[in-house]
Every structure is written in structure tokens, then in C-alpha cells.
Amino acid sequence: MAVASPCVRVCAIDVDTGLCIGCGRTRDEISSWPALTDPERLAVLRAVVGRLRESSGAVDVMDCAACGLCAGRHG
Secondary structure, three states, X not given: OOOOOOOOOOOOEOOOOOEEOOOOOEHHHXXXXXXXXXXXXXXXXXXXXXXXXXXXXXXXXXXXXXXXOOOOOOO
């Protein structure tokens, strides 16, 4: 089964961070997503989780079921 996209249909790039405010990915990560392998997609999702933790202290803007990396543990 392919790793699902973390897109939550809130597609807007923050001009200060260069990250999508909905999913936390960069433009390059978003555009390359369809061509990435599952291990590459998991690496992007790990980076996203780290970014969101650093910026807000939580990852509640991302659907945890999409990646399963945090197993519902936030903080």
C-alpha cells in the first residue's frame, strides 16, 4: 500500500517559512510526491512532523492516520 499524502486540502504556502500551511511540506516536496518511493515519502513525513513540532509544539494540523509516524503521540 502506498504512503498517503498528508494533504488536508488547505493549500497555501507561507511566505515566511516556504511551507504549506496545511501539510507542512515545501513546494518541492509537494510537486515531487507522486514520483517518490514509499521510503522517500516516509522521510518527507518525518521531516514534516519535526517541522510542525518545532514551529507550534504540536502536529494537530496533520491527520495522524495519514502517516502513522507518531501513533497519536504529540508534543
